[in-house]
Amino acid sequence: MYGRGLRTLSIATVAVMTLALGLIFFYAPLEAEQGFLQKIFYLHVPLAIVSLCGFVAGGLMAIAHLRTRDPRWDMRSYVAIHMSLIFAVGTLITGSIWARGSWGHWWVWSEPTLVSFLIVFLLYATYQPLRFAIEDPERQARYASVFAIVAGAFVPLNFIAVRLSSEYLHPRVLGSTSNLPAKMALTFLVSVLAVALLYGTLCKYELTAKHTRAQLRALRRQLAGESAGTGRTMRRSASPRLALSADSSAPGSAGV
């Protein structure tokens, strides 16, 4: 079943998120130069890390989809990329706020990580339109997987290329945990964990919702009788479709 463990995961996410926020506001020391503004770092950087990992994970799941042809892998890949896109928007917004606060501009081209992130975001923004433009569900899944693999490989390459092109105008003090004070490093790690848990929980919610909807559709079709169900054309959609028969929706038969 898709919904299994959802409650535990949600509670864990809320707990770690609360802990992270507590640490951010009450435990981590104020940074000497930037003061309170620097605290957005505990949100911005974990969001960025998690969404990039999500993009790459979407690519890996797409490889699994092309190898096994199991539509559930396509669904996972779709959900991973979808959720990463939302986190990416969060990253760009928090990054922009940070840039405005510390350098006075909403956007700085001299920060290579932010620029690479924008390019990656622009690429992934075409994922949904691509899916939406293909009507045949099987081809939609296959093409989307090819896109996810290419884009997943592009993520690290792009970061290297953009990093090369910049002149390191701003020292990268906050880029790694190695040169952070212990209190900041701990807060940062808990924040990463919290955001990663949030990502996992939201992905699981979306998967469960999609799976439940497919189950519902299958049951409805069964109730209406096969002839009535197959005659209706499905609405075109960018999200993958799980073709469930009513039997496979019985509890316990479909694993996550």
Add this chain to the structure above:
Amino acid sequence: MRRTVAALLRKELLVELRTLESVPGMSLFALTTFVVFHFALNQNSVSGDEAAGILWVTLLFAAMLGVNRLFVADADQGGFDAFLLAPVDRSAMLLAKALALLAYLLVLELVAVPAFALLLLGPSLGQALPDLLVVLALADLGVAVIGTLVAALAVRTRARDLLGPLLALPLLMPVVIGAARATSPLLGLVHAEHSPARWLLTLGLYDLVFGLIAYAVFDFLLED
């Protein structure tokens, strides 16, 4: 494999020679874009970063026209079906199409680069030409590989003319970075000896990696 690629490439070039669908349009587009840049920037001659930028924006957008047309005939007139019926390696299609696109790009540059030197470029091109040719060749390889992959991905969607450039431009961003940075010292008022080696290396590595990725995934685009 080699014979298949040769046959496919011959067909591509023959079709292009007979219909003249891509290359004249791309070249004309490049020339028009130079005129647009002249008026939009209100400058009679450019150099350095600006010149490299104008050259690469123009070449890239002109290449997009070729990318959009690359598979259209195959998708609309049954070329894919015929190819799938043949007992040959499917990667041959990737290679042949990429080589065809490379040939289009070379012809485009044969027109666009001299025109650029004539119309907009301040410093003379003569000294810079050997280095520029290397940069052009490396960047063309990248555009050809990524363009072919993206064209195959976009051609059988409903919004193919839109999706092609939307997918290709972010993927080509590292090529643009490498090519523009390698070109700008060549077109500067003070002529540099060589373009920085690290950009050529970046371009070369990017071409190589994307060549491998395209080879790995291309088969999956040609299954039905």
